[in-house]
Amino acid sequence: MQHPTHNPWKIVSEQPIYDNPWINVTEYQVINPSGNPGIYGKVHYKNIAIGILPLDDDMNTYLVGQYRFTLNQYSWEIPEGGGPLGIDPLESAKRELLEETGLKASDWKEIQRMHLSNSVTDELCILYVAKGLQQFEAEPEDTEDLMVNKVPFDEVYRMVCNGEITDCLAVAAILKVKLMQLENTL
Known part of the structure; x- marks a missing residue:
């Protein structure tokens, strides 16, 4: 499928609004694709989102439960976290799996790359399936109060x-793995 390579957005000016170790926010004065002036805010992530x-x-997986500050509610998830830009994402995935579950895997397969909320962020996500599991001691960060369930x-x-x-x-990883299971590509 072909798509246009010309960017219809014109940046008039940009102003940094906020910066911390994980994100920065920039506000842009723009000329939008219809030729009208406007603003656009962009959240830039300083890490790659990693999910495992x-x-x-026996086709069991491990869910990680934690209270999510931003949602003000409890969430069940796959092991996930951030991998610094410039570091091999697979190494970040191995670290996150061990950190959150205490698991190490001998067989890794990248199953999906996707952008998260691409209307306001540039965050890239890479998803993996990990097999050949061995249990070790989990090493959660001090910001993580995690519960791990084998399901x-x-x-x-x-x-x-x-x-x-x-x-x-x-959701993306589980649906992708279900599709791979149905297609015998897992």
Whole structure:
């Protein structure tokens, strides 16, 4: 499928609004594609979003539960986190899996790359399936109060379909793995 390569947006000026170790926010004065002046805000992420769907030999996976500050509610997710730009994303995935679940995997497969909320951010996400699991001690960060549950994959798929799992990385990874399972490509 072909798409235009010409950018119809014109940047008139930009102003940094906010910066911390994880994100920065910039406000742009623009000329929009219809030729009218406007503003656009962009959140730039300083990490790549990483998600891992660990699968054992019996098709069980591991969900991580935690209270999400931004949502003000509890969330069940796959192991996930941020990988610094310039670092191999697979190394970040291995670190996150060990950190959150205590698991190490011998078999890794990248299953999806996607952009998250691309109307306001440039955040890239990479999803992996991890197999050949061995249990070690989890190493959560001090900001993480995590609960880890081993759950049959079919149950996790049902949870996505019923809206019990709403985290976009988890939903995308679980649906992708279900499709791969149906297509015999897992």
